[in-house]
Amino acid sequence: MKTRTLGMLEVSALGLGCMGMSEFYGPANDAESIETLAAAFDAGITLYDTADAYGAGHNEELLGRFLRGRRERVTIATKVGIVREPGKYERRIDNSPAYIRAACEASLRRLGVDTIDLYYVHRIDASASLDDTIGALARLVEAGKIRAIGLCEVAPETLRRAAALHPVAAVQSEYSLWTRDPEDGVLQACRDTGAGFCAYSPLGRGFLTGAFDPRALAPGDFRGFNPRFTGDNLAANQRIADTVKALAADKGCTPAQLALAWLLRQDERVVPIPGTRRIRNLRDNLGALDVVFKEDELDAIGAALPPGLAAGERYTQAGMQGLRA
Known part of the structure; x- marks a missing residue:
């Protein structure tokens, strides 16, 4: 397995996003998820991404079951800051030191570990004191509760301010062939501060694989009300999926492999974390590590799918x- 670094953490070049194993993409199937987690581990994936907000703690508990006997060979990333009532999509953001301390202890219990490798602020509360938030995380590092600090969906200036207070190991934001927002300053801020970058939803929540079918959505699948997957936006965005499919056919790989391999070539600090509950999709994603692009091929992909193309x-x-706080 090829590796990359997130600050002081060495991780597999592809990680595994675990959110969908508990929520947002239909009913959970713990047995299938555990099998997929084990297959990822056997394939050399060492980075597993979760959050306390995924399934009201279920996702961390699921990972805790998987970790038994494997803890020393994996990197666990979880998050704090989004507060939701079970079963509801609406949320509030809490970056207060007291909440961070209590949430960290709860995550440690659910995961069944003594230390969290990478602890992200899931969303930044622009009205809260960044000094207090980073200070609370720094104290968790000093106490041995967490190894490294991360930030999600931050603006470049926020990252620079935070990194001046304490080293930031990684930034996590959505990044893909239809969401290229991080190219607008965030990736450069990561280079300037030494932070790595985790790209979530690198396959556009499954849309870029060409396999998305709005008629086959399971109950509870949040794509049923996501703006990019509904109404006129869905029809407009279908052209993006069709373009990815055509480019992949020309390259001799699958659409998922092309999308992930393209991300890996954008910056050596980028670590995509595609999520899946199914072993067949996991294996397809891993094939991206063997896709090699020439510069003219990268230029052609960029020209065919420029920033700002997605509707919604x-x-x-x-x-x-x-977002971008």
Whole structure:
């Protein structure tokens, strides 16, 4: 397995996003998820990404079951800051030191570990004191509760301010062939501060694989009300999926492999974390590590899928809270 670094953490070049094993993409199937987690481990994936907000703690508990006997060979990333009532999509953001301390202890219990490798602020509360938030995380590092600090969906200036207070190991934001927002300053801020970058939803929540079918959505699948997957936006965005599919056919790989391999070539600090519950999709994603592009091929992909092409916001109004704060 090829590796990359997130600050002081060495991780596999592809990680595994675990959110969908508990929520947002239909009913959970713990047995299938555990099998996929084990297959990822056997394939050499060492980075597993979760959050306390995924399934009201279920996702961390699921990972805790998987970790038994494997803890020393994996890197666990989890998050704090989004507060939701079970079963509801609406949320509020809490970056207060007291909440961070209590949430960290709860995550440690659910995961069944003594230390969290990478602890992200899931969303930044622009009205809260960044000094207090980073200070609370720094104290968790000093106490041995966490190894490294991360930030999600931050603006470049926020990252620089935070990194001046304490080293930031990684930034996590959505990044893909239809969401290229991090190219607008965030990746450069990561280079300037020494932070790595985790790209979540690198396959456009499954859309870029060419396999998305709005008629086959399971109950509870949040794509049913996501702006990019509904109404006129869905029809407009289908052209993006079709373009990825055509480019992949020319390259002799699958659409998922092309999308992930393209991300890996954008910057050596980028670590995509595609999520899946199914072993067949996991294996398809891993094939991206063997896809090699020439410069003219990268230029052609960039020209065919320029920034700003996707129709619709990334989230509903509720989900947009804290983005680029």
